[in-house]
Amino acid sequence: MPPAALDEFLRAIPKVELHCHLFGTVRKATFEALNARAGSPLAQEEIEGFYTRGEKPVGVLRVLRALDAELVRSPDDLYQLTYEYLEDAASHSVRHAEFSWNPTGTVHASGIAYPVAQDAIVRAIQDARHDLGISGRLIAAIDREASPEAAVEMVDWVLTHRREEEVVGIGIDYRENDRPPEMFLEAYRRARQGGLKTTAHAGEFGMPWTNVRTAVELLEVDRIDHGYTVVDQPEFARECAERGVLFTVVPTNSYYLRTLPPERWALDHPIRKMPGLGLRIHPNTDDPTLHKVTPTQAWAMMVRDFGFGLDDLRGFMLNGLDGAWIADSRRRKWRDEWAAEFDALRDGSSLDTPTPSMSGT
Ligand SMILES: [Zn+2]
Numbered sequence: 485m486p487p488a489a490l491d492e493f494l495r496a497i498p499k500v501e502l503h504c505h506l507f508g509t510v511r512k513a514t515f516e517a518l519n520a521r522a523g524s525p526l527a528q529e530e531i532e533g534f535y536t537r538g539e540k541p542v543g544v545l546r547v548l549r550a551l552d553a554e555l556v557r558s559p560d561d562l563y564q565l566t567y568e569y570l571e572d573a574a575s576h577s578v579r580h581a582e583f584s585w586n587p588t589g590t591v592h593a594s595g596i597a598y599p600v601a602q603d604a605i606v607r608a609i610q611d612a613r614h615d616l617g618i619s620g621r622l623i624a625a626i627d628r629e630a631s632p633e634a635a636v637e638m639v640d641w642v643l644t645h646r647r648e649e650e651v652v653g654i655g656i657d658y659r660e661n662d663r664p665p666e667m668f669l670e671a672y673r674r675a676r677q678g679g680l681k682t683t684a685h686a687g688e689f690g691m692p693w694t695n696v697r698t699a700v701e702l703l704e705v706d707r708i709d710h711g712y713t714v715v716d717q718p719e720f721a722r723e724c725a726e727r728g729v730l731f732t733v734v735p736t737n738s739y740y741l742r743t744l745p746p747e748r749w750a751l752d753h754p755i756r757k758m759p760g761l762g763l764r765i766h767p768n769t770d771d772p773t774l775h776k777v778t779p780t781q782a783w784a785m786m787v788r789d790f791g792f793g794l795d796d797l798r799g800f801m802l803n804g805l806d807g808a809w810i811a812d813s814r815r816r817k818w819r820d821e822w823a824a825e826f827d828a829l830r831d832g833s834s835l836d837t838p839t840p841s842m843s844g845t
Pocket residue numbers: 503504505657685709770
């Protein structure tokens with residue numbers, strides 16, 4: 485496939501994004517402006533380091549913590565970050581974005597009360613919808629490095645200050661090591677009882693596949709973020725396939741770039757194996773400005789690095805719609821419309837005859 489034609493095609497196809505962290509979307513110029521306003525608590529070299537992606541990239545969690553601890557100080561900051569993210573996503577034909585934000589850090593480190601913070605983000609979602617046509621939805625995410633009690637407190641904030649239209653569910657992120665999903669059972673139980681959708685980061689950082697099983701079977705999540713180590717247990721992977729669990733995968737995930745030898749990375753990456761086990765996957769940016777990736781590039785990596793064909797991509801697009809937290813009427817409408825759009829763009833593009841489908845999705 486000619487590279488430019490592929491990029492143009494991938495930029496144009498309608499997309500959802502389901503796994504992206506608000507603080508991982510901050511433009512470098514915005515980050516520098518927030519730092520300058522705060523009296524430059526971070527040295528310029530440190531910021532350069534945050535936005536540099538080496539061959540063996542370090543994780544991004546320290547950047548997210550710096551935003552909580554030093555830089556995000558007012559609801560207007562949250563408005564700006566949200567609006568800019570949705571603007572960037574819309575420029576890559578993302579039509580619907582479900583993105584995560586960690587209220588615990590904002591409330592306790594930044595000192596912005598939950599309802600005030602939520603209002604600012606919701607206002608940005610509404611304005612972006614009006615200005616750009618993108619539908620944004622917020623996932624309130626548990627900070628798993630904080631306590632299980634803080635997670636319950638966070639879910640109670642969401643339920644007390646409920647914005648049913650824009651705030652659709654909860655997730656969990658930050659370091660999974662030593663913070664297994666079962667610690668947060670009570671928070672997930674309350675969220676489900678309160679009518680919220682649920683997702684969870686599990687099987688990231690090489691953590692065992694049993695964390696994915698705990699998230700699916702005990703927390704009863706609607707979908708899984710990452711989930712790569714599920715490939716270590718094909719029998720359980722088949723169960724996930726039968727349940728129709730969607731895995732939101734991230735081609736630029738730091739852990740595998742760091743731990744697999746460069747010449748083996750694309751070949752041994754679990755993303756390459758997941759569809760062959762019957763799993764439904766969907767590619768995402770996770771932390772686009774920090775991973776130096778756009779939605780278009782994340783989709784392109786599925787082709788260039790992991791060897792999927794255009795039929796597979798069409799399946800991933802539909803997987804995304806099936807896993808999105810939208811009304812079924814909208815899902816049916818978008819499935820029909822987006823499939824037709826995908827096919828028309830494919831017919832009208834100068835892409836070569838696609839390579840045979842690897843997975844049959
Ligand atoms: Zn993530």
